[in-house]
Amino acid sequence: MYQKRPGVFMADWWDADGRRHRKQFSTSSGAREHEHRETALAHAERASREMKLAARSSGSGKRAKAVEDTGTIDAAKGKLGVMIPGMGAVATTFVAGVEAIRKGLAKPIGSLTQMGTVRLGKRTDGRSPKVKEFVPLAGLDDLVFTGWDIFEDNMYEAASKAGVLDQRLLDQLKPFLSSVAPRPAVFDHNYVKKIDGPNVKKGKSKMELAEQLRDDIREFKKSSGATRLITMWCGSTESYIEPTEAHQSLKAFEKALRENDEMIAPSMIYAYASLMEGVPFANGAPNLTVDLPVMLELSRKNEAPICGKDFKTGQTLMKTVLAPAFKARLLGLSGWYSTNILGNRDGEVLDDPGSFKTKEESKLGVLEHILQPGLYPELYGNMFHKVRINYYPPRGDNKEGWDNIDIFGWLGYPMQIKVDFLCRDSILAAPIVLDLVLFLDLAQRCSDLRGLGIQEWLSFYFKSPMTVPGLYPEHDLFIQLMKLKNTLRHLKGEELITHLGLEYYD
Numbered sequence: 001m002y003q004k005r006p007g008v009f010m011a012d013w014w015d016a017d018g019r020r021h022r023k024q025f026s027t028s029s030g031a032r033e034h035e036h037r038e039t040a041l042a043h044a045e046r047a048s049r050e051m052k053l054a055a056r057s058s059g060s061g062k063r064a065k066a067v068e069d070t071g072t073i074d075a076a077k078g079k080l081g082v083m084i085p086g087m088g089a090v091a092t093t094f095v096a097g098v099e100a101i102r103k104g105l106a107k108p109i110g111s112l113t114q115m116g117t118v119r120l121g122k123r124t125d126g127r128s129p130k131v132k133e134f135v136p137l138a139g140l141d142d143l144v145f146t147g148w149d150i151f152e153d154n155m156y157e158a159a160s161k162a163g164v165l166d167q168r169l170l171d172q173l174k175p176f177l178s179s180v181a182p183r184p185a186v187f188d189h190n191y192v193k194k195i196d197g198p199n200v201k202k203g204k205s206k207m208e209l210a211e212q213l214r215d216d217i218r219e220f221k222k223s224s225g226a227t228r229l230i231t232m233w234c235g236s237t238e239s240y241i242e243p244t245e246a247h248q249s250l251k252a253f254e255k256a257l258r259e260n261d262e263m264i265a266p267s268m269i270y271a272y273a274s275l276m277e278g279v280p281f282a283n284g285a286p287n288l289t290v291d292l293p294v295m296l297e298l299s300r301k302n303e304a305p306i307c308g309k310d311f312k313t314g315q316t317l318m319k320t321v322l323a324p325a326f327k328a329r330l331l332g333l334s335g336w337y338s339t340n341i342l343g344n345r346d347g348e349v350l351d352d353p354g355s356f357k358t359k360e361e362s363k364l365g366v367l368e369h370i371l372q373p374g375l376y377p378e379l380y381g382n383m384f385h386k387v388r389i390n391y392y393p394p395r396g397d398n399k400e401g402w403d404n405i406d407i408f409g410w411l412g413y414p415m416q417i418k419v420d421f422l423c424r425d426s427i428l429a430a431p432i433v434l435d436l437v438l439f440l441d442l443a444q445r446c447s448d449l450r451g452l453g454i455q456e457w458l459s460f461y462f463k464s465p466m467t468v469p470g471l472y473p474e475h476d477l478f479i480q481l482m483k484l485k486n487t488l489r490h491l492k493g494e495e496l497i498t499h500l501g502l503e504y505y506d
């Protein structure tokens with residue numbers, strides 16, 4: 001829903017076949033209500049189709065028969081090019097980690113694609129292949145990398161400055177890491193106020209900058225010999241903005257690019273360039289970036305999947321584990337105070353109120369969605385939720401996140417829980433980046449997924465998961481994991497796991 005001009009509100013929705021519709025209303029509530037109703041109808045229709053397909057696939061009890069029903073998956077042939085806007089702590093920890101694992105120097109701990117398994121069939125069947133053996137993912141040896149940054153440091157220099165990984169490990173990887181140098185970035189200081197750098201593209205308009213990024217993408221594909229590409233935003237958190245009319249359609253967005261509309265952030269220009277080139281895009285920061293109607297339109301049109309936003313790593317990971325436990329046991333919550341100290345460049349960027357507001361919005365949504373105060377007013381109708389991030393240089397990338405949680409139980413008796421997570425931000429983020437790269441590439445090779453736009457099954461990895469307009473996101477980590485694994489089962493024509501289990505007692 002958006003406001004076209006005073007007193008004119010537009011409802012925007014997609015039907016079950018992926019066609020976009022738009023209708024005019026005189027009130028915002030009318031437009032929003034209409035949009036929600038139509039979106040829910042489209043979902044119901046799509047879900048009923050999926051159930052019919054699933055019924056056909058599980059009816060005979062034979063596995064793999066449903067592969068025709070569930071579409072096709074192209075093989076992962078050739079190299080997969082990973083393009084990263086923002087070659088800072090997360091990006092370098094990811095790339096150095098992949099190279100260390102390829103050389104046998106370390107293990108891919110924390111990565112579902114590398115270490116996780118999927119149970120198939122009944123608990124008594126004893127079939128639990130590794131994820132990477134169950135679905136055809138690109139191998140680590142097939143990954144090739146490039147990136148953009150406003151600083152000129154190559155990956156070795158940037159990783160050394162980030163100070164996340166041991167210098168002895170980085171020195172062992174030096175020739176490889178030094179070979180990945182940043183391309184000049186598309187940057188706007190107004191969107192990231194705390195930093196500035198020399199390695200920046202120049203152009204008369206934002207459209208011209210987008211064209212330069214598209215040239216980079218084509219050049220990288222050619223020079224690296226990659227058969228497929230993925231863009232993974234690991235750039236700084238941009239200042240908070242809300243969608244405007246410029247973000248509502250491809251036509252409006254391109255006009256805004258030509259006219260240098262200030263509401264187009266650099267991350268959106270990378271996303272536009274990637275999707276125009278048919279390259280999937282994942283957003284690791286809380287910026288709007290691809291969470292916009294124009295990007296959904298482009299993603300569906302060019303069959304380039306999108307997902308985001310904001311990697312779910314430390315404090316929010318804990319929140320999405322603990323909050324579902326409170327709700328499961330119907331324990332009340334009166335307050336949750338979260339604070340962090342963080343000393344890396346990300347912490348410095350988040351010290352700016354505009355960038356912090358973007359992060360705050362992303363972190364705050366979680367509890368409301370998990371606890372559903374509308375359904376449980378006595379338990380969650382009155383909770384106080386506060387999130388702070390404090391820049392504290394001595395800690396570097398080693399963030400400390402404290403949570404004070406005030407809960408109440410039987411007869412309203414209060415209790416407290418304290419969590420003190422001494423984590424390493426980029427160590428938690430790197431395996432998420434790897435999984436997203438491999439799964440987004442998989443999505444583009446699956447006939448069932450590539451035209452959907454948003455890949456909601458990847459919500460598992462995000463603080464603020466994207467959904468189609470009108471659909472609330474799933475934040476509960478374990479629901480998200482079930483959704484992800486069931487999607488993999490579905491793609492391979494395996495029975496979905498419901499955990500009903502009555503058949504064991506027949």
Ligand SMILES: NC(=O)c1ccc[n+]([C@@H]2O[C@H](COP(=O)([O-])OP(=O)(O)OC[C@H]3O[C@@H](n4cnc5c(N)ncnc54)[C@H](O)[C@@H]3O)[C@@H](O)[C@H]2O)c1
Nearest residue numbers: 086088089090149185234235236237285311313345346425
């Ligand atoms: N656990 C985590 O580390 C974590 C969790 C969730 C989200 N994030 C987000 O991931 C992003 C990266 O985190 P980080 O710790 O690596 O930060 P970082 O500051 O170390 O790296 C970000 C890099 O992006 C570059 N940059 C900024 N604007 C750019 C642009 N327009 N084009 C190209 N490069 C640009 C900066 O120069 C910097 O090198 C941040 O937005 C952060 O909020 C990180």
